[in-house]
Amino acid sequence: MTIVAIETPTLGDRGYLAHDGEVALVVDAQRDIDRVLLVAGAEGVRITHVFETHIHNDYVTGGYALARATGAAYHVNAADPVTFDRVPVRDGDTVEVGERLRVRVLGTPGHTFTHLSYALYDGDDPVGVFTGGSLIYGSVGRPDLLGPEHTHDLARHQHASARRLAAELPGATEVFPTHGFGSFCSVDQSAVTESTLAREGLVNPVFTTGAEAFVESVLAQLDAWPAYYGRLGPVNLAGPDAPDLTPPAVAGAEELRARLAAGEWVVDLRHRVAFAAGHAPGTVNLGLDGNVATYLGWLIDWGAPVTLLAGTADEIARAQRELVRVGIDRPAAQAVGGPRDWAGGAPLGTYPRMGFADLAQVRHHRPVVVLDVRRDLEHNEEHLPGSVHVPLHELRARLAGIPDGEVWVHCTTGYRAAIAASLLAAAGRRVVLVDDDFPAGTFGLLGTAVRHGTNEQ
Incomplete structure (x- = not known):
């Protein structure tokens, strides 16, 4: 057997x-x-x-x-x-x-x-x-x-x-x-x-x-x-049928602009490093290197149109397969290439990627907003003093409440923070992605760890 x-x-x-x-x-x-x-x-x-x-x-x-x-x-x-x-x-x-x-x-x-x-x-x-x-x-x-x-x-x-x-x-x-x-x-x-x-x-x-x-x-x-x-x-x-995994319709730059202007989800599947270096403004980064279906399914309004952007047709197909598993059946459109193709000549959006050591240095010189997008149990176990906590799945509803100023956003490894950074950038905020592992080496640089509501080194 x-x-x-x-x-x-x-x-x-x-x-x-x-x-x-x-x-x-x-x-x-x-x-x-x-x-x-x-x-x-x-x-x-x-x-x-x-x-x-x-x-x-x-x-x-x-x-x-x-x-x-x-x-x-x-x-x-x-x-x-x-x-x-x-x-x-x-x-x-x-x-x-x-x-x-x-x-x-x-x-x-x-x-x-x-x-x-x-x-x-x-x-x-x-x-x-x-x-x-x-x-x-x-x-x-x-x-x-x-x-x-x-x-x-x-x-x-x-x-x-x-x-x-x-x-x-x-x-x-x-x-x-x-x-x-x-x-x-x-x-x-x-x-x-x-x-x-x-x-x-x-x-x-x-x-x-x-x-x-x-x-x-x-x-x-x-x-x-x-x-x-x-x-x-x-x-x-209800007994779901097998999924339709045929390729979605191809969208050009003009259609992508129209979809973004209509408030639709246009998802860039590239790695967060590439996205931070240059992306079509208004797009959201959910890299194929992470749990794209879990977090997209968690964040979107159910049934909202989703357009996928990737470097290759194989990457689009991978994303489709991931999405049908959580009930996101048919992307509205797709585009293959790079951000200059998708932006259609418009200036690209960018934001910096930094580590916790960089954050420690910056906080010595000027005030910044530190945004922790981990879940409640993660935050309660250990978090940075003075950070603002908004779990990623609540961020869209609470964007207006994020304090003014430059936002340094972090999670545990950088994946969720990259999603959050792209949402903040699309909303017009000045953002820095903390693309670093938490909490390794963090608290010696950034102050006393806060654990379970107490201050302990």
């Missing part, structure tokens, strides 16, 4: 294809199902069963489209109010896949109320369990995506569900989560890339902590999640 992980690192998720050499099952397929079909083809197997662990909030599922494309049975919790035909499954069911593979359905509420895990057997031997957003490496899936009124109860369910898995399956059973590789669906992150129930029992707080202490710890770690999460549940309940 073979299990292949199909990774989507920009969303921090994994799907899986498992097979016996002839037939295969797929768990938690991403929207761009061509990747799954390529894996099945390379393995020389036929997909006969598709499973969902839960109705996803962080991506548009490819399960429905994959089942239709392959003729596979599509297994979804009977309790989920989907609007499409599927094979309903419940806690305790068993699904035979070919002559050797068998899937046992386990109810594991916590990430959602109807979450399922799937224990995979090779004959009579349990070999792995697909845990979705229930048990993940070193943590659990977050329990707050269905609203604050359910969070406490779902956190308690997470504790009980994880312990059920450990009680009913051998310690050598491999754990195959969907979330936990950078996904905002996870309470915490781990660098571990594989694990077993026995190992999780030694290191995962869900096993090493009592229920009340575990719930308290989980609630203390929850921070903001991307705004588009609230929109994708209904999309997945």
Whole structure:
């Protein structure tokens, strides 16, 4: 038996294809199902069963489209109010896949109320369990995506569900989560890339902590999640089709100017270094080197037209693939080339890139605004004294409240700060991008660290 992980690192998720050499099952397929079909083809197997662990909030599922494309049975919790035909499954069911593979359905509420895990057997031997957003490496899936009124109860369910898995399956059973590789669906992150129930029992707080202490710890770690999460549940309940990844229409400089004048999103996908050195004024920088879909989906008004700018057609195609995974289906237009092509002869926008050492020197000589665009938990853990804190996902709504003066904007590595810097520049602010790692070397230069509301060196 073979299990292949199909990774989507920009969303921090994994799907899986498992097979016996002839037939295969797929768990938690991403929207761009061509990747799954390529894996099945390379393995020389036929997909006969598709499973969902839960109705996803962080991506548009490819399960429905994959089942239709392959003729596979599509297994979804009977309790989920989907609007499409599927094979309903419940806690305790068993699904035979070919002559050797068998899937046992386990109810594991916590990430959602109807979450399922799937224990995979090779004959009579349990070999792995697909845990979705229930048990993940070193943590659990977050329990707050269905609203604050359910969070406490779902956190308690997470504790009980994880312990059920450990009680009913051998310690050598491999754990195959969907979330936990950078996904905002996870309470915490781990660098571990594989694990077993026995190992999780030694290191995962869900096993090493009592229920009340575990719930308290989980609630203390929850921070903001991307705004588009609230929109994708209904999309997945409706059974989304496979995406259209054909190239968008090409826009020239005049059309780009018109789109910018209309207040549309024109997204420059180049690296922040290139963008800072020269860009078409009014464009926003979300580089392909980072989580472009996550942050664009978080920031835009849902359904707003998006035009993509990049150096090559391949980069446009990469961005399209990323965006369809979060429900941004068809860019309004695209343009390939460079900023002089896109600006159509107009002067380019630029702004400086500096480090924290430069910021320390500047603050000795003149006042500047230091803008921290990290999330609340990051800021509360440690931040620069005198900085203004506006999380990136709140920046558009709070632009008018940023103090007057030159704005030095920072995050943890520079990616989010680059997005913020481009938004500020588009709004006519004088901006400096702090393109540096935080907090390494920062506080000796810039003053006393502020941690958890106290001043400590």
